[in-house]
Amino acid sequence: MTAAISVTGLTRKYWDQIVLDDVSFTVPGGTITGLLGRNGAGKTTLLRILAGHEFPSSGLVRVLGGAPTENEAVLRRLVFVREDQAYPDIKAGQALRAASWFFPNWDSALASSLLDSFGVRANKAVKRLSRGQRSALGITIGLAARAEVTLFDEPYAGLDAVARQVFYDRLLADFAEFPRTVLLSTHLIDEAAALFEGVIVIDRGRVVLDAPADVLRGAATRVSGPCLAVDALAGGRPVWERRRLGSQASVVMVGPLSQDDREQARSSGLDLTPLSLQQIVVQAAAGVLAPVPEAGFETERTSA
Amino acid sequence: MPEMAGLDEGTPLFAQVASRLAGEIADGGLAEGERVPSTNELAAFYRINPATAAKGINVLADDGLLEKRRGIGMFVAAGARQRLLARRRAEFTQRYVEPLLAEAVRLGIDTDELFALIKEAGNVREGISL
Numbered sequence: 377m378t379a380a381i382s383v384t385g386l387t388r389k390y391w392d393q394i395v396l397d398d399v400s401f402t403v404p405g406g407t408i409t410g411l412l413g414r415n416g417a418g419k420t421t422l423l424r425i426l427a428g429h430e431f432p433s434s435g436l437v438r439v440l441g442g443a444p445t446e447n448e449a450v451l452r453r454l455v456f457v458r459e460d461q462a463y464p465d466i467k468a469g470q471a472l473r474a475a476s477w478f479f480p481n482w483d484s485a486l487a488s489s490l491l492d493s494f495g496v497r498a499n500k501a502v503k504r505l506s507r508g509q510r511s512a513l514g515i516t517i518g519l520a521a522r523a524e525v526t527l528f529d530e531p532y533a534g535l536d537a538v539a540r541q542v543f544y545d546r547l548l549a550d551f552a553e554f555p556r557t558v559l560l561s562t563h564l565i566d567e568a569a570a571l572f573e574g575v576i577v578i579d580r581g582r583v584v585l586d587a588p589a590d591v592l593r594g595a596a597t598r599v600s601g602p603c604l605a606v607d608a609l610a611g612g613r614p615v616w617e618r619r620r621l622g623s624q625a626s627v628v629m630v631g632p633l634s635q636d637d638r639e640q641a642r643s644s645g646l647d648l649t650p651l652s653l654q655q656i657v658v659q660a661a662a663g664v665l666a667p668v669p670e671a672g673f674e675t676e677r678t679s680a
Numbered sequence: 681m682p683e684m685a686g687l688d689e690g691t692p693l694f695a696q697v698a699s700r701l702a703g704e705i706a707d708g709g710l711a712e713g714e715r716v717p718s719t720n721e722l723a724a725f726y727r728i729n730p731a732t733a734a735k736g737i738n739v740l741a742d743d744g745l746l747e748k749r750r751g752i753g754m755f756v757a758a759g760a761r762q763r764l765l766a767r768r769r770a771e772f773t774q775r776y777v778e779p780l781l782a783e784a785v786r787l788g789i790d791t792d793e794l795f796a797l798i799k800e801a802g803n804v805r806e807g808i809s810l
Contacts (some may be wrong), residue, residue, distance in 0.1 A: 408729055544727060552720040552730045569689060570728040590692040590732060643782060650690030 379438075379555035380405040380525055381426060388421055388581075395421045397468035397581040399435070403559055403574070405524075408551060410572035410589070411561040412657050417580040419561040420459070423529045426559070427456035439525055452480060454469055457518035459530040461510070465542045468505065468513055469498030472520070479521040486550065487520035493542050507534030508546040515543050528560040540564070544571060565654040575653070594650040596659070597633055600626035605644035609637060616659055628659075693728050697736025705745065705756055706764040716754045724778060 381403040388396040390655050396418045411419050424430040425437060428444035428451055437443060442450045463471055468491065476482040491498060494512035496505065505513065511532050518526055532540050548571065551558065556568075562568050569589065577585035596616065601608055606625040616628040628651065633641075641648050651659075704710045717725070724734035730778045737754055740746045745760040784794050 407731065539786065545724070548723055548727065548730070552723055566689070570687070570693060570726070570732075573729045573731045589729075590694050590735070593689065593693065594691045642779060645782075645786065652689035 378405055379403060380440060381559065382436075382438045383422075383426075384436040386422075386425065386437060387433050388418075388425065388430070389433045395581055396425075398434075399578070399581070399583055401576050401583055401586050403557060403576075405557050406555045407573045408558040408560065408571050410565070410568060410575040411559055411578070412563070412565055412575055412661070413561075413578040414661050415563070417578045417661070419578060420529055422578070423456065423527050423559070423561060426525075427451075427454060427527055428677050429456070453523055454525040454527065455479060455518050455521040456527045457514045457529065457531045459533055460653075461514045463502040463510075463513075465501070465503060467499055467501050468496055468509075471502055471513060472498070472517065475517045475521065476667070479523055481522035481554075483520050483522055486522075487516055490516040490519060490546060493546065494539055496514035508532075508536065508539060509534075511535050512539060519546060522550070522554050522556065526556055526558045528558070528562075530561055530563065532564075540567065544568065547571065547590050565657050566652070569653040575657065577657055579661045585657070589653055592656050593653050595632065596628050596630050596651040596656055598626060598628050598649040598651060599641065599646055600624065600643075600649075601644070603644035605641075608639055608644065609646060689726070693726075693732045694735035694739065697722060697726065697728070697733055698739040701736065701740055702745065702764055705760050705764055706768060708761065710756050712756045712758050712760055714756050715752070718753055745796060 377442055379402040382544065383402070384400050386396055386399040387394065392495040399418075399422065411422070413419050421430065424624065425432055426439055426444060428439075428447065439450050440453055444450045466474070472484070472487045472491070476484055476487070488498070491513070494509070494516065494591065496509045496512050496516075500509075502510065511534055515528075515531050518528055532543060535543070546565075560568065560571070572589045575585065575587065575592065576583060576587050589639070599610055601624065603620065603623055606627055610627045610629050614630040616630055617626075619626045633648070638648065640646075685699075687693055701710070701716060705712075710716060711740050716737065719734040722736070723730040724735065738747065741748060741754060743776060746754045747757045748754055753801055762798075780794075784790075789797070795803065
């Protein structure tokens with residue numbers, strides 16, 4: 377699959393502050409990719425640059441083969457839904473009509489049906505919508521645009537869990553019917569994890585993880601049980617975290633476990649729990665991707 | 681947690697989709713020659729990425745348990761159920777008997793006592809006679 381988005385050595389500075397630091401990655405066409413990271417990691421700046429709202433300080437950015445900034449050929453094929461989208465003083469339905477003029481693949485039936493699913497009335501003034509309803513309007517525009525590249529930046533401020541589920545379901549359904557490239561930034565990793573084919577995690581302006589989501593699931597395993605048995609299995613192998621309480625220990629082993637490992641764990645009474653995508657991303661964003669040294673337990677407590 | 685119709689987040693989702701489908705075939709829920717749900721149907725049901733669902737289907741297709749009929753979809757291959765049942769039987773010792781023995785050893789239950797326990801449980805649960 378060819379890359380819909382490719383970024384090479386992208387750096388963005390504001391005065392002396394480095395917001396994005398030598399960022400490189402590609403997003404294959406026709407995939408849903410999660411852009412994850414803590415607040416202030418640089419996700420919004422990255423998306424704004426991809427959407428042509430901002431210039432890179434240095435580096436190369438290609439969206440659908442061209443540079444996005446002031447490039448009509450690219451921008452017509454791209455939609456960017458911001459967290460805090462501002463609208464002029466118009467009604468929700470008018471906002472949809474205005475959007476329909478800009479996007480060649482706009483589907484107005486889908487737009488009305490989405491607005492309806494979110495319980496937003498088309499004749500209500502945007503300024504009188506609640507925060508969640510304004511988010512719903514942004515999501516509606518983002519999906520109904522059916523743009524080849526769809527960028528969502530934390531699009532659901534104020535949306536409750538039910539409405540967010542509507543968003544996920546409608547995104548999957550429409551994506552299945554009209555495949556396109558979706559890049560979605562979110563801090564609700566647990567909720568959105570199953571949508572993603574790939575995930576990119578950035579931390580303090582740098583890419584710290586870029587991998588297929590299903591490769592990450594089960595890529596690390598929490599091993600817990602008697603200290604001696606844990607040491608026998610995990611000793612000398614890469615681990616992320618060590619804890620100990622009395623005679624019990626728990627470590628996170630990195631990398632897939634072999635059949636022999638599982639056998640050994642079972643016979644020595646160890647518990648194996650695979651880490652979820654969310655837990656792995658948290659480790660990555662906390663900068664603990666590098667294995668911790670074998671000596672010394674992080675949390676050492678003894679129950680006397 | 682997202683509602684993924686029972687899938688869990690700690691193991692590759694494609695592998696879970698594959699094993700759910702295999703389970704349905706083994707239990708007879710999906711009969712041989714029957715059409716299996718499409719990628720998009722699975723994606724919508726489990727609320728997962730369609731590419732992930734497709735990968736799950738491909739695992740079974742590569743294994744010869746599903747066969748593609750051009751333009752119509754994927755179907756359960758002839759003999760799939762028997763093959764899956766044979767495989768499960770082969771794994772029975774490792775998956776069920778060995779952990780049972782390990783726990784029995786930990787609790788100091790000897791083989792005679794274990795046999796008695798199994799027999800008793802089998803009597804309670806009608807239909808299994810030992």
